[in-house]
Amino acid sequence: MAKNYTKDLIRKEFINLLNKKTLNNVTVTELARNCSIERKTFYYHYENLTELVKEIFQEELLVVVDEFNETLSWEDSFVLAAKFILENKKAIKHLYQSDYKDDVEKYVFSIAGEIMNKYVDLLSEDTKAKEVDKRLIAYFYQCALSSALIQWVATDMKSDPAIMTERIGKLMDGNILLSLKRSENLENITDNFTQYIDLV
Amino acid sequence: MAKNYTKDLIRKEFINLLNKKTLNNVTVTELARNCSIERKTFYYHYENLTELVKEIFQEELLVVVDEFNETLSWEDSFVLAAKFILENKKAIKHLYQSDYKDDVEKYVFSIAGEIMNKYVDLLSEDTKAKEVDKRLIAYFYQCALSSALIQWVATDMKSDPAIMTERIGKLMDGNILLSLKRSENLENITDNFTQYIDLV
Numbered sequence: 251m252a253k254n255y256t257k258d259l260i261r262k263e264f265i266n267l268l269n270k271k272t273l274n275n276v277t278v279t280e281l282a283r284n285c286s287i288e289r290k291t292f293y294y295h296y297e298n299l300t301e302l303v304k305e306i307f308q309e310e311l312l313v314v315v316d317e318f319n320e321t322l323s324w325e326d327s328f329v330l331a332a333k334f335i336l337e338n339k340k341a342i343k344h345l346y347q348s349d350y351k352d353d354v355e356k357y358v359f360s361i362a363g364e365i366m367n368k369y370v371d372l373l374s375e376d377t378k379a380k381e382v383d384k385r386l387i388a389y390f391y392q393c394a395l396s397s398a399l400i401q402w403v404a405t406d407m408k409s410d411p412a413i414m415t416e417r418i419g420k421l422m423d424g425n426i427l428l429s430l431k432r433s434e435n436l437e438n439i440t441d442n443f444t445q446y447i448d449l450v
Numbered sequence: 451m452a453k454n455y456t457k458d459l460i461r462k463e464f465i466n467l468l469n470k471k472t473l474n475n476v477t478v479t480e481l482a483r484n485c486s487i488e489r490k491t492f493y494y495h496y497e498n499l500t501e502l503v504k505e506i507f508q509e510e511l512l513v514v515v516d517e518f519n520e521t522l523s524w525e526d527s528f529v530l531a532a533k534f535i536l537e538n539k540k541a542i543k544h545l546y547q548s549d550y551k552d553d554v555e556k557y558v559f560s561i562a563g564e565i566m567n568k569y570v571d572l573l574s575e576d577t578k579a580k581e582v583d584k585r586l587i588a589y590f591y592q593c594a595l596s597s598a599l600i601q602w603v604a605t606d607m608k609s610d611p612a613i614m615t616e617r618i619g620k621l622m623d624g625n626i627l628l629s630l631k632r633s634e635n636l637e638n639i640t641d642n643f644t645q646y647i648d649l650v
Contacts, residue, residue, distance in 0.1 A: 383621055390618055393601070394594035401593070413639070418590055420636055421583055421629040428628075429621040436620055439613070 257295050259285050261306050264299075268341035273299075273348040303350050307357040310334045314361045324369040324426070325419030328395055329412045331361040335399070339407055346403050355400055362396040363388070374430045383433035387426060457495050459485050461506050464499075468541035473499075473548040503550050507557040510534045514561045524569040524626070525619030528595055529612045531561040535599070539607055546603050555600055562596040563588070574630045583633035587626060 263284045267276045278299070282289045296302045314331045322330065335342050335358070346354045366388040374384050395415075402411055463484045467476045478499070482489045496502045514531045522530065535542050535558070546554045566588040574584050595615075602611055 383617070386614070386618060387621055389598070390594050390622075393597035394590050397593035397597035398589070414586070417583070417636075417639060418586060421587055421632050422590075422625070423632065425622070425625040425628065428625065432621050432623065436617075439617060 256285075256287065256291065257305075260287075260292060260295060260302065261309065264302060265306070265338055265341050268344050269338055270340070272344045273350070300350075303345065303353060307353055311357065311360050311364070314364055318365065318368050320372055323419055324365060324391065325415045327365045327369060328362065329415050331365050332358075332399060332411065335403070336411065342403055343407065354403065355396075358399050358403075359392065359396040362392040362399070366391045366395070370426060370430070373427055377427075377430045377434060379430035379433035380436070380438065382439060383436065384430070387429050387433075391426070456485075456487065456491065457505075460487075460492060460495060460502065461509065464502060465506070465538055465541050468544050469538055470540070472544045473550070500550075503545065503553060507553055511557065511560050511564070514564055518565065518568050520572055523619055524565060524591065525615045527565045527569060528562065529615050531565050532599060532611065535603070536611065542603055543607065554603065555596075558599050558603075559592065559596040562592040562599070566591045566595070570626060570630070573627055577627075577630045577634060579630040579633035580636070580638065582639060583636065584630065587629050587633075591626070 260281065264276070264281055267281060267284065276299075278289055278292050282292050285292075296305070313334070317330065318327065319330070329336075342354060345351075367385070370384050370388040370391075398414075399411060402409065460481065464476070464481055467481060467484065476499075478489055478492050482492050485492075496505070513534070517530065518527065519530070529536075542554060545551075567585070570584050570588040570591075598614075599611060602609065
């Protein structure tokens with residue numbers, strides 16, 4: 251319990267620091283000082299900053315998994331899932347511009363996959379859509395959402411992803427259900443390509 | 451004219467080499483030998499391999515722009531646009547695994563944008579869809595297609611992108627037109643976020 255409290259604190263203060271300065275300028279010494287702990291306490295919990303960064307994304311992904319709300323639209327779910335990114339723009343940008351670029355990309359891809367797969371599964375309950383098509387539809391939206399969000403991170407973050415996602419939601423309202431319905435009448439496919447898709 | 455012939459030959463032989471070996475193992479000496487030209491002839495046309503790689507992607511993008519066929523579905527157009535990639539899997543993989551990863555990503559993003567923007571413009575001619583929504587719909591599909599293709603390049607290329615794209619096309623048949631129709635009845639948006647989108 252005490253251990254978790256310290257780790258939570260370290261993660262929180264690390265993100266706070268990253269919202270103020272680039273990763274190159276963040277040291278374990280300063281991080282420990284901001285947590286009011288000793289450096290060796292940091293190293294008791296984490297081998298290095300890499301382990302810390304990876305744990306942050308793992309923990310934040312768990313938050314998204316836990317908080318999925320069955321009553322929301324996919325676009326509202328995605329904006330909610332992107333909360334950590336939207337609330338820590340600078341920290342995410344600094345991580346994206348560091349050696350952890352791949353970790354940011356994987357995290358974004360994972361949250362988009364989490365949301366879309368769950369949403370499509372829910373929506374398909376009243377349909378006879380084929381499993382392979384469900385995965386493919388979710389994957390298409392996952393790719394679109396994660397790619398757009400990553401580009402927003404990679405560029406100057408001027409637009410508002412929430413407004414943009416809301417508009418896309420309105421423009422595409424009902425399209426996923428229509429796709430699931432179309433699946434019912436499509437022939438089966440022998441080439442089960444979804445086995446090759448890195449779904450989440 | 452003679453100059454273009456030599457440049458065409460250099461580009462072709464370079465891709466041939468990249469289909470056989472990784473970029474690190476390709477030398478200007480071997481490339482020149484395969485073209486039956488002298489090294490200095492290579493350097494007369496290109497400052498270095500970087501300039502050659504960038505020109506290859508520029509030229510291949512022009513091919514896609516030229517060959518856009520108004521009668522095709524967006525999914526067939528995309529598969530056609532991806533021809534250079536599908537026919538040179540190993541070369542593209544080798545470039546993706548080199549310092550030219552960003553160039554591969556940009557190329558894929560550009561061909562997807564080229565196809566989707568033209569397709570959406572064509573389809574919207576009979577609608578009163580708002581300009582901002584047309585760009586947003588095209589962008590969403592552009593993000594999805596380019597992200598899926600890049601992931602295919604990044605992984606083991608086992609699945610068949612043509613089969614997968616064809617299936618997605620069937621599942622989403624008519625969805626773009628429905629989105630354009632929905633745009634007619636949506637309120638205008640003041641936040642013109644598409645100005646921040648890197649469209650092609």
